Amino acid sequence: MKVGVIGAGQLGQMLALAGHPLALEFLFLDSSPDSPGARVGPIITGKFDDPASLSKLAADTELVTYEFENVPVSALEKVSRTRTCLPPIEALRVSQDRMLEKELFQRLGIPTPPFRSVDSLDELHAAVAAVGLPCVLKTRRLGYDGRGQQYLRRRADIDTAWAALGGAPLILEGFVKFDREVSIIGARSTRGETRCYPLAENQHRDGILRVTRAPHRNARLQRAAERHLRRLLDHFGYAGVLTIEFFVQRGKLIANEVAPRVHNSGHWTIEGAVTSQFENHLRAILGLPLGDTSAIGHAAMVNYIGTMPDRERVLAIPGAHHHDYGKSPRAGRKLGHGTVVSTTAAGRDRLLRRLLRHVPR
Amino acid sequence: MKVGVIGAGQLGQMLALAGHPLALEFLFLDSSPDSPGARVGPIITGKFDDPASLSKLAADTELVTYEFENVPVSALEKVSRTRTCLPPIEALRVSQDRMLEKELFQRLGIPTPPFRSVDSLDELHAAVAAVGLPCVLKTRRLGYDGRGQQYLRRRADIDTAWAALGGAPLILEGFVKFDREVSIIGARSTRGETRCYPLAENQHRDGILRVTRAPHRNARLQRAAERHLRRLLDHFGYAGVLTIEFFVQRGKLIANEVAPRVHNSGHWTIEGAVTSQFENHLRAILGLPLGDTSAIGHAAMVNYIGTMPDRERVLAIPGAHHHDYGKSPRAGRKLGHGTVVSTTAAGRDRLLRRLLRHVPR
Numbered sequence: 001m002k003v004g005v006i007g008a009g010q011l012g013q014m015l016a017l018a019g020h021p022l023a024l025e026f027l028f029l030d031s032s033p034d035s036p037g038a039r040v041g042p043i044i045t046g047k048f049d050d051p052a053s054l055s056k057l058a059a060d061t062e063l064v065t066y067e068f069e070n071v072p073v074s075a076l077e078k079v080s081r082t083r084t085c086l087p088p089i090e091a092l093r094v095s096q097d098r099m100l101e102k103e104l105f106q107r108l109g110i111p112t113p114p115f116r117s118v119d120s121l122d123e124l125h126a127a128v129a130a131v132g133l134p135c136v137l138k139t140r141r142l143g144y145d146g147r148g149q150q151y152l153r154r155r156a157d158i159d160t161a162w163a164a165l166g167g168a169p170l171i172l173e174g175f176v177k178f179d180r181e182v183s184i185i186g187a188r189s190t191r192g193e194t195r196c197y198p199l200a201e202n203q204h205r206d207g208i209l210r211v212t213r214a215p216h217r218n219a220r221l222q223r224a225a226e227r228h229l230r231r232l233l234d235h236f237g238y239a240g241v242l243t244i245e246f247f248v249q250r251g252k253l254i255a256n257e258v259a260p261r262v263h264n265s266g267h268w269t270i271e272g273a274v275t276s277q278f279e280n281h282l283r284a285i286l287g288l289p290l291g292d293t294s295a296i297g298h299a300a301m302v303n304y305i306g307t308m309p310d311r312e313r314v315l316a317i318p319g320a321h322h323h324d325y326g327k328s329p330r331a332g333r334k335l336g337h338g339t340v341v342s343t344t345a346a347g348r349d350r351l352l353r354r355l356l357r358h359v360p361r
Numbered sequence: 362m363k364v365g366v367i368g369a370g371q372l373g374q375m376l377a378l379a380g381h382p383l384a385l386e387f388l389f390l391d392s393s394p395d396s397p398g399a400r401v402g403p404i405i406t407g408k409f410d411d412p413a414s415l416s417k418l419a420a421d422t423e424l425v426t427y428e429f430e431n432v433p434v435s436a437l438e439k440v441s442r443t444r445t446c447l448p449p450i451e452a453l454r455v456s457q458d459r460m461l462e463k464e465l466f467q468r469l470g471i472p473t474p475p476f477r478s479v480d481s482l483d484e485l486h487a488a489v490a491a492v493g494l495p496c497v498l499k500t501r502r503l504g505y506d507g508r509g510q511q512y513l514r515r516r517a518d519i520d521t522a523w524a525a526l527g528g529a530p531l532i533l534e535g536f537v538k539f540d541r542e543v544s545i546i547g548a549r550s551t552r553g554e555t556r557c558y559p560l561a562e563n564q565h566r567d568g569i570l571r572v573t574r575a576p577h578r579n580a581r582l583q584r585a586a587e588r589h590l591r592r593l594l595d596h597f598g599y600a601g602v603l604t605i606e607f608f609v610q611r612g613k614l615i616a617n618e619v620a621p622r623v624h625n626s627g628h629w630t631i632e633g634a635v636t637s638q639f640e641n642h643l644r645a646i647l648g649l650p651l652g653d654t655s656a657i658g659h660a661a662m663v664n665y666i667g668t669m670p671d672r673e674r675v676l677a678i679p680g681a682h683h684h685d686y687g688k689s690p691r692a693g694r695k696l697g698h699g700t701v702v703s704t705t706a707a708g709r710d711r712l713l714r715r716l717l718r719h720v721p722r
Binding site for chain 2: 013017020021022023025039040041274275283288289291292296297311312315316318319320321322323324325326336341
């Protein structure tokens with residue numbers, strides 16, 4: 001069976017690496033012919049919304065999925081007329097718009113920060129009054145890794161924020177002084193079977209994920225996160241892997257965003273869980289039984305941003321795994337990641353400190 | 362870095378799957394263009410001893426390895442004039458000839474069954490008298506998975522055995538009434554670092570490996586096997602993964618054969634060890650630090666011979682992993698394997714029994 005993947009970045013590559021043992025074949029669509037996926041499957045070089053490329057992808061595969069959430073919904077709708085596209089397009093549509101996302105969270109009883117839609121400077125003033133300070137002004141669409149965001153500490157920041165982002169559809173969200181950030185990843189298959197991974201704790205810098213540690217053991221938070229995740233999965237009649245990122249504030253989860261795909265905060269599952277998020281995404285969209293999502297010991301994942309660490313030093317760390325996406329270095333670019341796994345949380349933290357010493361900051 | 366691999370069977374495919382995260386690229390040489398490796402790297406279609414194909418492989422890669430031990434030594438010698446070939450050719454040469462192999466075992470103090478070289482019917486009679494009955498007559502070269510062997514129970518079997526195999530260079534070996542079969546896999550890097558995996562217990566049928574269970578916990582046997590393995594590794598100035606298969610008779614190891622490559626009895630290491638044999642083979646030939654060879658829990662691997670089991674039933678087993686090499690079915694052909702891992706040996710054995718129920722015999 002041949003699976004079409006829109007996007008041939010590292011997520012696409014890791015999907016293919018997980019799928020080859022299941023005798024799946026892959027065909028990628030990406031604008032760059034030397035994307036990481038190109039080394040593990042053929043690639044159609046074209047834009048994500050190019051009708052000819054999308055038609056070719058649909059014609060040459062039996063099922064289409066995506067690894068990149070900024071695929072235009074209209075493009076995917078076109079593909080879906082001739083080929084099954086999973087996860088469902090509606091999940092993609094909601095995740096592409098922070099306002100739709102927050103409204104859905106609210107409708108499903110998933111706690112969110114206070115938020116208001118903002119389309120004018122007047123609306124921004126009113127929204128700041130309603131939401132309170134500090135708060136964050138964000139573009140509703142096409143924001144990722146911290147781009148398209150303005151932090152407002154005082155009313156005087158309103159004009160600066162508006163100058164930076166005004167014109168695009170915006171959302172103002174209350175700033176959450178969180179104690180930590182966590183994410184939950186779950187899979188739902190086309191048959192409705194659902195499995196959740198243990199919570200992972202994430203550390204961001206400049207809006208980009210730096211470190212994930214998992215499992216984040218907190219039975220109460222785990223239950224709450226799974227409840228929220230299952231509501232979303234069932235709401236969408238979802239198939240595939242879905243991720244929710246939460247803030248934890250005074251012991252409570254506040255949903256930040258949803259990603260209808262395999263997620264950077266789940267890379268630890270390759271070596272740190274019985275079944276990886278990548279394999280479970282494929283099992284889910286193919287309607288196969290889902291794999292065990294239990295953690296094997298305690299894992300930490302470090303993103304390599306802009307510069308790769310010395311491979312030899314990383315591999316010299318006991319139990320360390322090195323993932324080099326083969327991309328050319330560029331500031332702020334995710335070039336690879338490293339994972340360490342230990343039988344204890346303290347052992348994991350020791351290995352993590354050792355790994356971090358080799359990672360350029 | 363691009364690694365050339367002679368042979369694009371499942372071992373080559375699994376090498377590439379382990380190497381892609383290290384940003385390695387692969388180029389295969391195989392006589393069949395639709396071999397399993399072809400889905401994870403480009404393939405030069407040609408015979409293993411075709412000078413033009415070998416030259417192309419050497420020219421287009423930075424390091425050459427092999428996944429198939431019947432590569433002609435002369436072909437590899439030609440490649441090695443322009444490109445580093447690892448594991449060392451001498452290890453390949455010895456492993457291709459059961460007589461050289463047994464003589465080396467003997468020289469290094471590694472116990473073997475009694476054996477004699479046989480090149481004529483007269484020599485066979487003399488060898489049977491020296492070695493004793495029962496015994497096994499084998500071709501010295503090109504035997505694998507039980508092919509090219511004749512079992513001799515009585516002196517009357519001598520003529521039948523000679524009729525079947527006579528003409529080729531032969532070896533007569535004493536038949537070992539073993540209690541079990543085990544194998545040890547180890548890696549030695551170009552820098553001389555050495556690591557051994559835990560012993561695995563193997564069950565063969567019709568000369569083909571059916572089931573491996575690991576780790577086979579026996580501290581005394583483990584120490585002895587590691588001692589034997591390290592002697593071989595050091596003797597060859599080895600780089601890469603090497604496997605020794607042993608019989609266990611009355612608590613003692615008797616070496617059966619050596620394979621200078623990743624090995625079927627090490628497939629469990631993909632999910633059942635911290636670092637897989639495939640990744641460690643690559644680390645070893647690249648001179649990188651070797652990965653932790655410890656077992657993660659208790660694993661069992663079942664080969665799928667001739668017929669694949671139902672994928673859904675296998676994947677429904679908790680913690681089961683399915684490996685389909687994508688080959689067309691044929692009697693006696695290795696088409697795939699399944700692995701189960703549990704935290705206890707008893708749990709592993711329960712999962713193994715469940716898996717075996719779905720595997721056509």
